[in-house]
Amino acid sequence: MPSAAAGAPPERRPIQPLPDILVSQIAAGEVIERPASVVKELLENAIDSGATRIELRIEEGGMRRIAVTDDGCGIPAAELVLALRRHATSKIGSLEELERVGTLGFRGEALASIASVARLRITSRTADAPHASAHDTGAGESMPAAGTQGTTVEVFDLYSATPARRKFLKSPGTETAHCIEALRRVALAHPGVGFSAWVDGRRVEDLPASSWQERGLAGLGEDYQHAHRMIEAGAPALGVAGLLGLPTISRARADRQYSYVNGRFVRDRLLMHAVKQAYADVLHGDRHPAYVLFLRIDPALVDVNVHPAKIEVRFRDPQAVHRAVFHAVRDALRASAAEHPALAGGAALTGGGRALPLPEHVQTLQRTLPIRQPSSVYSVKDQTDPELTGRAPSTPGIPARPIHAAPTAASVAAAMAFLAPGAADAATQADAAEVDAAEAAPLGYAIGQLHGIYVLAQNAHGLVVVDMHAAHERVVYEKLKAAHDARSVPVQPLLIPATFRADRLDVRLVEDEAPLLAALGLELSVLSPTAIAVRGVPALLASGDPAALARSVLASLRETGSADALAGHRDALLATMACHAAVRANRRLSIEEMNALLRDMERTAGADQCNHGRPTWVQVGLQELDRWFLRGR
Numbered sequence: 194m195p196s197a198a199a200g201a202p203p204e205r206r207p208i209q210p211l212p213d214i215l216v217s218q219i220a221a222g223e224v225i226e227r228p229a230s231v232v233k234e235l236l237e238n239a240i241d242s243g244a245t246r247i248e249l250r251i252e253e254g255g256m257r258r259i260a261v262t263d264d265g266c267g268i269p270a271a272e273l274v275l276a277l278r279r280h281a282t283s284k285i286g287s288l289e290e291l292e293r294v295g296t297l298g299f300r301g302e303a304l305a306s307i308a309s310v311a312r313l314r315i316t317s318r319t320a321d322a323p324h325a326s327a328h329d330t331g332a333g334e335s336m337p338a339a340g341t342q343g344t345t346v347e348v349f350d351l352y353s354a355t356p357a358r359r360k361f362l363k364s365p366g367t368e369t370a371h372c373i374e375a376l377r378r379v380a381l382a383h384p385g386v387g388f389s390a391w392v393d394g395r396r397v398e399d400l401p402a403s404s405w406q407e408r409g410l411a412g413l414g415e416d417y418q419h420a421h422r423m424i425e426a427g428a429p430a431l432g433v434a435g436l437l438g439l440p441t442i443s444r445a446r447a448d449r450q451y452s453y454v455n456g457r458f459v460r461d462r463l464l465m466h467a468v469k470q471a472y473a474d475v476l477h478g479d480r481h482p483a484y485v486l487f488l489r490i491d492p493a494l495v496d497v498n499v500h501p502a503k504i505e506v507r508f509r510d511p512q513a514v515h516r517a518v519f520h521a522v523r524d525a526l527r528a529s530a531a532e533h534p535a536l537a538g539g540a541a542l543t544g545g546g547r548a549l550p551l552p553e554h555v556q557t558l559q560r561t562l563p564i565r566q567p568s569s570v571y572s573v574k575d576q577t578d579p580e581l582t583g584r585a586p587s588t589p590g591i592p593a594r595p596i597h598a599a600p601t602a603a604s605v606a607a608a609m610a611f612l613a614p615g616a617a618d619a620a621t622q623a624d625a626a627e628v629d630a631a632e633a634a635p636l637g638y639a640i641g642q643l644h645g646i647y648v649l650a651q652n653a654h655g656l657v658v659v660d661m662h663a664a665h666e667r668v669v670y671e672k673l674k675a676a677h678d679a680r681s682v683p684v685q686p687l688l689i690p691a692t693f694r695a696d697r698l699d700v701r702l703v704e705d706e707a708p709l710l711a712a713l714g715l716e717l718s719v720l721s722p723t724a725i726a727v728r729g730v731p732a733l734l735a736s737g738d739p740a741a742l743a744r745s746v747l748a749s750l751r752e753t754g755s756a757d758a759l760a761g762h763r764d765a766l767l768a769t770m771a772c773h774a775a776v777r778a779n780r781r782l783s784i785e786e787m788n789a790l791l792r793d794m795e796r797t798a799g800a801d802q803c804n805h806g807r808p809t810w811v812q813v814g815l816q817e818l819d820r821w822f823l824r825g826r
């Protein structure tokens with residue numbers, strides 16, 4: 194719709210700064226949306242003050258009065274007025290502190306915003322003050338008051354100064370419900386703090402200090418008492434903990450979903466998506482799970498300063514966060530589906546309500562392993578066999594048997610096959626000759642493939658997990674180097690040359706550096722000013738895509754400038770070729786191929802690290818496995 198003032202040009206006013214109160218009212222428009230926003234800000238201030246007890250009082254849906262009392266550090270009398278000033282805060286003092294902020298508040302605008310749309314009174318006393326002091330924005334001055342250590346902030350007649358805003362509010366009952374929900378959001382993340390709430394003089398909430406598990410259950414509700422899983426997983430820089438409602442009592446609305454980042458309630462799409470996806474297998478249609486999820490992350494890796502009410506955050510590495518949450522939740526749910534308490538993480542609760550601490554690598558496994566009913570058979574003896582408990586990893590006489598496995602059923606979950614009837618019988622059929630063979634092969638024999646990324650093998654000590662791409666890359670690289678050293682890189686001529694489009698620079702390189710390329714085992718020829726043909730590749734790399742290989746070598750050459758420096762760059766070039774040729778993720782290998790890779794690794798010097806310095810395989814000893822399952826204790 195065109196502006197009504199189309200005819201007459203608007204009168205121009207000189208640019209001038211807005212009055213301070215108007216600036217605060219504008220900010221309040223975003224920060225103080227309704228009474229519950231006041232409750233949130235006051236509760237967060239109380240938490241930041243180090244309180245152990247917090248009381249909330251609401252009258253007439255918070256429109257008449259909201260009061261929050263804490264027993265925290267208090268505000269010195271001389272700073273009471275400053276506390277109400279915009280952009281005045283005790284919580285940060287520099288950009289550096291902002292980037293690592295650990296308090297819930299940091300902008301120094303909440304009290305100023307509230308004070309711009311309501312009357313406000315702060316009564317506070319620090320530990321060393323002889324008495325409390327109070328400041329009332331109505332009276333405009335500070336004076337001595339009665340009170341113990343801590344702070345009470347009272348907010349009267351919200352939006353009386355901005356009646357337009359008041360019209361947007363709902364009934365007192367609805368606004369009260371939002372206020373109590375705001376309390377719940379804060380309380381869930383601060384279980385060590387006791388909370389109580391009064392509505393129009395009636396006590397409606399009383400939450401004593403407790404463990405996060407107990408607080409979480411109180412938050413989700415009675416129904417979840419026997420229908421939840423606890424999770425606690427992750428590394429120091431990124432940890433996930435929480436309480437997951439089982440799908441058996443899903444909800445029609447997504448109303449009991451609480452996500453926190455470092456103790457701050459957030460409504461973050463990424464987190465919600467990760468959880469939703471993790472529930473997707475077990476929860477269908479338009480049902481919603483209930484959960485409380487805590488993400489603990491290095492504050493430097495998350496920006497909390499992206500939303501007026503700080504309810505959204507931005508992660509430095511969103512994918513890593515998504516992955517961590519997705520795996521933690523999915524694995525806990527799957528474990529619960531399999532009804533195997535040892536794998537349900539914190540589901541195994543001790544009397545004190547604390548989750549049984551599981552070793553970190555178990556948690557890692559929980560995050561990454563699918564818990565399927567294994568269709569392969571792992572040669573584990575009957576679990577009651579005393580021989581299997583508390584033994585040393587290299588105890589002689591422990592049969593390290595090769596496996597009868599379907600390559601598709603590739604997962605350490607196979608190691609749990611003892612749960613499946615008949616597993617022990619099958620195991621006893623293992624061939625003694627194969628036992629000897631297993632002992633002869635340090636890296637053991639393949640069991641199967643995991644997620645198209647890892648090869649799992651059994652050796653005399655237990656389980657070997659191989660990063661198949663990294664390991665293959667290393668093997669190919671070492672072979673290429675040896676062949677190159679011997680000046681005899683065997684070339685596999687291509688019956689039908691592979692051609693690809695190229696630019697001038699590539700064409701020049703092929704013409705100028707033919708000897709170098711030949712030494713690398715690459716036979717290239719120029720077809721036209723814009724096309725190159727690959728006529729031969731190193732026999733070692735014959736199974737790959739010849740054009741892609743040639744292109745990546747040319748790209749690598751372009752980066753290093755000229756090929757004069759072959760000596761210096763040879764290894765880099767060979768590494769490029771090896772990486773290119775190594776088996777890609779998701780390629781299904783047969784057991785024979787996997788065993789061939791293991792044997793190649795045993796023969797290759799330095800095969801325990803890939804060309805990028807990462808390990809190519811790890812050993813998980815039987816003793817360690819026993820520890821996971823608390824055997825022999």
Ligand SMILES: Nc1ncnc2c1ncn2[C@@H]1O[C@H](COP(=O)(O)OP(=O)(O)OP(=O)(O)O)[C@@H](O)[C@H]1O
Binds near residue numbers: 276282299301
């Ligand atoms: N309950 C409290 N106990 C102790 N100090 C408080 C309390 N409430 C407020 N303060 C002091 O008043 C200052 C201003 O509070 P305000 O909520 O306006 O800003 P903030 O918490 O620093 O930042 P934000 O605007 O992000 O909440 C705080 O920095 C703190 O020093």
Ligand SMILES: [Mg+2]
Binds near residue numbers: 234237297299303304
């Ligand atoms: Mg604050």
